Amino acid sequence: MGAEQQDIPLAVRKLKERDPNGVAEVISFRGETTVVLPRNRLLNLAELLKSDPELDFAFLSDMTAVDRFPIEPRFEVNYHLTSLTYRQRLRLQVRVTTKDASVPSVTGIWPTANWHEREIWDLMGVRFEGHPNLTRILMPDDWEGHPHRKDYPVEGYR
Amino acid sequence: MSTTVQTASGKAKTMVLNMGPQHPSTHGVLRVILELDGEIVIKAEPVIGYLHTGIEKNCEKLTYSQCIPLTDRIDYLANLSNNLGYCLAVEKLAGIEVPKRAQYIRVLLTEMTRIASHLVWLGTHAIDLGAMSVFLYCFREREEILKIFEAISGQRMMTSYFRIGGLALEPPPGYLDWISGFLDTFPGHLAEYEDLLTENPIWKLRTQGVGVLKLDDAIAMAVSGPSLRGSGSDYDIRKYFPYSSYEDFDFKVQTQTAGDVYARYLVRLGEMRESVKICRQAMQKIPPQGPFRAEVRGLVPPSREEMKTSIEGLIYHFKIWTEGITPAPGQVYQAIESPRGELGFFVCSDGSNRPYRVKVRSPSFVNLQALPHLVVGKLIADVVASIGTIDIVLGEVDR
Incomplete structure (x- = not known):
């Protein structure tokens, strides 16, 4: 636990070194660190996290999105990164608004993001710019709406 | 077409x-x-998507403890692992410390789950490749485990036995004897499977050099669990990010370097042996008496005794079962090593009595994405072996 608390700020420090305005906010909760990034800094900083040998976040465990409807910016896209070398976890978060619900795709950095991004597009309706095949993955192709949005009723539209 | x-x-x-x-x-x-x-x-x-049932969305209209039965249905071959992942996530979110006795019982039962799940994998994988009898043996042993689960929780498969803060019930008297009886005979059965398969020339021809997954590809695709360890990595969450007191147990992470179907077969057989070791250690460690649930006011239901004898206990009992618990706003990600790999639960709270968002990082979903790496450029006859070897559960892929 001690090592975790010392080392995670290393990632934050490196992010701030690379781009002084690139880190909007750092949240610590229950021993987990969340770094909130502006959307236009995501690819640059994600690349740093993956390629820096002292960080080595080569393993993208998971991606998920949270809908904060009706608060704007409405969508939070979370990236759960794992460093197998240093046994660390880090969460990146990008927030986008309803009108402009799109995030650059990280499939070029972590190929595993492909299906996660399709799932978020399918269920939450956040677009990923530069994704090779942004189609529905869990719902049928002709489905209307994005079921995980908070303004979509749990029972569906009937 | x-x-x-x-x-x-x-x-x-x-x-x-x-x-x-x-x-x-x-x-x-x-x-x-x-x-x-x-x-x-x-x-x-x-x-994929044929089995999508919207479990994550359904969780949003249920209270935190009502979600537990849904987690059973995500991965229907490793129910207790799912219960554990979800409970640990909510416990982390609410800051609940679970008593050691409950933690060790959780370890014991999830390792039994790992054996049961690997047995289904071995049986179905072998039958896919034409070895019929292994299937019958594996299901014979799995049935013994399910009987133990039924005796402990009341259900063979949909156990819902782990609850937020501990266990649902005190385990019945004699449960350790049943488990011990199973553990005494199981290594002999494992040797039987090995006799049938490990040196079997047909089995080797069908599995060696087939469905090779290189380590770089595996990490790029975030493959986890035995499928990753068959390619040379030792990423096992029980060792890397210990949970539920796994740091107290002595076991070896099974790895192979070949990355083929045969390597993953050896990894899973080795894991069953290690699980037997962990179960034996857990049985030594579990104190015979003690609380099976944390005592936290307002977050974990009080004991029956307290509920019946104190007015305060009754109030909390009533409040928890009608209103639910209200963890502080925030979000956590808790991963466990399920039989298939990294099973993560992302739980987000807005301070109300229902989870604001639950996301399941299911290992099958992510591992299945790597299937093209296993089969492209290879013979069509080996596709079946490659699907079997990544051990997917479609309920978990589609959620």
Whole structure:
């Protein structure tokens, strides 16, 4: 636990070194660190996290999105990164608004993001710019709406 | 449907073959669109979603403890692992410390779950490749485990036995004897499976050098669990990010470097042996008496005794079962090593009595994405072996 608390700020420090305005906010909760990034800094900083040998976040465990409807910016896209070398976890978060619900795709950095991004597009309706095949993955192709949005009723539209 | 591609010898016809969704070797309702050049697979595209039931969305209208039965249904071969992942996530969110006795019982039962899940994998994988008798033996042993689960929790499969803060019930008297009886005979049964398969020349021909997953590809695709460890990594969450007191246990992470179907077979057999070791250690460690649930006011239900004898206990009992618990706003990600790999629960709270968002990072979903790496450029006959070896559960892929 001690090592975790010392080392995670290393990632934050490196992010701030690379781009002084690139880190909007750092949240610590229950021993987990969340770094909130502006959307236009995501690819640059994600690349740093993956390629820096002292960080080595080569393993993208998971991606998920949270809908904060009706608060704007409405969508939070979370990236759960794992460093197998240093046994660390880090969460990146990008927030986008309803009108402009799109995030650059990280499939070029972590190929595993492909299906996660399709799932978020399918269920939450956040677009990923530069994704090779942004189609529905869990719902049928002709489905209307994005079921995980908070303004979509749990029972569906009937 | 057919398309043409340019090959070295000029124009050649390729064939598109639709495999599934109803196909006995896809272990559920998985569809794979295969593009073939003769017998060689040149493109494979898994199509999923046939079992999507909206479990994550359903969680949003239930209280935190009402979600537990849904987690059983995500991965229906490793129910207790799912219970554990979800409970640990909510406990982390609410800051609940679980008593050691409950933690060790959780470890004991999740390792039994790992054995049961690997037995289903071994049996179905072997039958896919034509070894019928292994299937019958594996299900015989699995049934013993399910009987133990039934005696402990009341259910063979949909156990819902782990609850937020500990366990649902005090385990019945004698449960350790049943488990011990199983553990005494199980290593002998494992040797039987090995006799049938490990040195079997047909089994080796069907599995060695087949479905090779390189370590770089595996990490890029975030493959986890035995499928990753068969390729040389030792990423095991029980060791890397210990939870539920796994740091107190002594076991070896099983790895192989070949990355083929045979390597993953050896990894899973080794894991069953290690699970037996962990179970034995857990049985030594579990104190015979003690609380099976944390005592936290307002977050964990009080004991029956307290509920019946104190007015305060009764109030909290009533409040928890009618209103639910209200963890502080925030979000956590808790991963455990399920039999299939990294099973993560992302739980987000807005301070109300229902989870604001639950996301399941299911290992099958992510591992299945790597299927094209296993089959492209290989023979179509090996596709079945490659699907079986990544050990997917479609309920977990589609959630």
